[in-house]
Amino acid sequence: MLDTATLPVGWLMAIAVLSVATLLFLIIRVRLNPILALILVSAATALATGVPVADLVPTLTEGMGETLGSVVLLIGFGAMLGRMIEVSGGAEVLAGGLLRLFGERRAPLALSVASLLFGFPIFLDAAFVVMLPVIFSVARRMGGSVLVYALPATGAFVVMHALLPPHPGPVAATEIVGADMGLVIVFGLVVGIPAWYLAGYLLGLWLGHRFHLPVPEILGGGGQDDDRLGPPPGLGVLLFLLLLPLLLIFMDTGLSTLAATGTVDADAGWVQALQAVGQTPAALFITVFMAMWLLGWRRRHSGNALDRIIDRALAPVCSIIVLTGAGGMFGHVLSLSGVGDAMTQSLDRMGIPVLLAAFLVSVVMRVAQGSATVAVTTAAGLVGPVVAAGDFTGVQLVLIVLAMAAGSIVLSHVNDSGFWLVRGFLEMDTATTLKTWTLQGTVVGLLSFALVCLLYLLT
Secondary structure (H helix, E strand, O other): OOOHHHOOHHHHHHHHHHHHHHHHHHHHOOOOOHHHHHHHHHHHHHHHOOOOHHHHHHHHHHHHHHHHHHHHHHHHHHHHHHHHHHHOOHHHHHHHHHHHHHOHHHHHHHHHHHHHHHOOOOOHHHHHHHHHHHHHHHHHHHOOOOHHHHHHHHHHHHHHHHHOOOOHHHHHHHHHHOOOHHHHHHHHHHHHHHHHHHHHHHHHHHHHHHOOOOOOOOOOOOOOHHHOOOOOOOHHHHHHHHHHHHHHHHHHHHHHHHHHOOOOOOOOHHHHHHHHHHOHHHHHHHHHHHHHHHHOHHHOOOHHHHHHHHHHHHHHHHHHHHHHHHHHHHHHHHHHHOHHHHHHHHHHHHOOOHHHHHHHHHHHHHHHHOOHHHHHHHHHHHHHHHHHHOOOOHHHHHHHHHHHHHHOOOOOOOOOHHHHHHHHHOOOOHHHHHHHHHHHHHHHHHHHHHHHHHHHHHO
16 A cells, blocks of 8 residues: 555545545445445545555455454344344243333333343344334233334334444444443443433333324234244343343453453453453353253254244344445545544544544434444444544543444434334334434434533543
8 A cells, every 4th residue: 555644635535525425425326235335435445545456355355354353243143142032022021021010001111121121132123023013012902102102112222223232333333443342331321221211212202192193903023933932931031131241241341440450460360261251242152052042942942943043033134244344344444544644634623523523424424325334334434543543541432432323323214224114014104204213313312422422521
């Protein structure tokens, strides 16, 4: 690669702007698949910044490999865990237990809490469809608009999908920026819980009462008949499976903190062993095996049945995995190009803080092409070099990741597949969907960013 330090700042900034504009044009106007668009723009950006043609493919594959090396396992294990919980009937058990705990008068809150927990390991689309039978049955039982019960649940799913690993957006941003995964989970919960309660639950409840819709006749299902892992598991088993990876990851983060302060010996064998177990891929791997035992083998389900369930879990997430890797490729090219230094100088001149820039880039990408994952990974690719050129603490890196994640929730509209999924299953018209789903997600994103800014000021 040529020495990009000799390239004018204006030229580097022009490359950055043109590459993003071209990416948006290809996705929005040409309707090119985002994966292909990211690869094409990454290649063009690399050539424009001086990568020799002979080194082009190795440069691109290196960027994709660095991202996929850590992300692919998280997404894959998360999909496996979510699928097993789904086909075991765990969603209904969890919601039923919370209904008994909260009481029927607080049915929307119970469903929202259930969605918050169930949304941790499962992608938004799948989690929403799996919870639909529970939402519909509660709505029929309690009466009133189905949105009173559906919107508090969707608000919870949005928060978990956008802000917390192992969902692909925050995972990719964490890896690209170089933040600590455990701290992202901790601060994601600190930001996400208030955002969920205020904008996910309370706002969802208010919007549900404003728009009256009958319960649709559509029944959401959780898997094919031959995938069932009945009978449904107990509530304690489900809570254990949902909380186990969090506890293991927290253990790694806690030991790292204790080692940094000298409280424990970082070179001790037991410390290193526990930290290895608490690494995010290892934590999810262990949890997947626990789910296979508790939901499958212990209840005499065959290995063939579990193998079929895992295969069907991985198929839908293949495109997400490749998309995440392509976003990492784009970020890698921008990092090598020297665009980060140029962006740092430009941000300094414009007076835009990195935190605000991270949020705004994510918002622009979200509005332009619809995918929250593309928005976060693209924002991380652009902001990553700026962060690398700066001097940020570990907590500040985490908050920058969460700022990008918050921006990816804002203004879901007709180019977002989630928009049409919610609209179709709840049988809303487009105007009502914009006034409910879109508004709710936007408020969640803005409130999350406000909380991130407050925490950033305190660091």
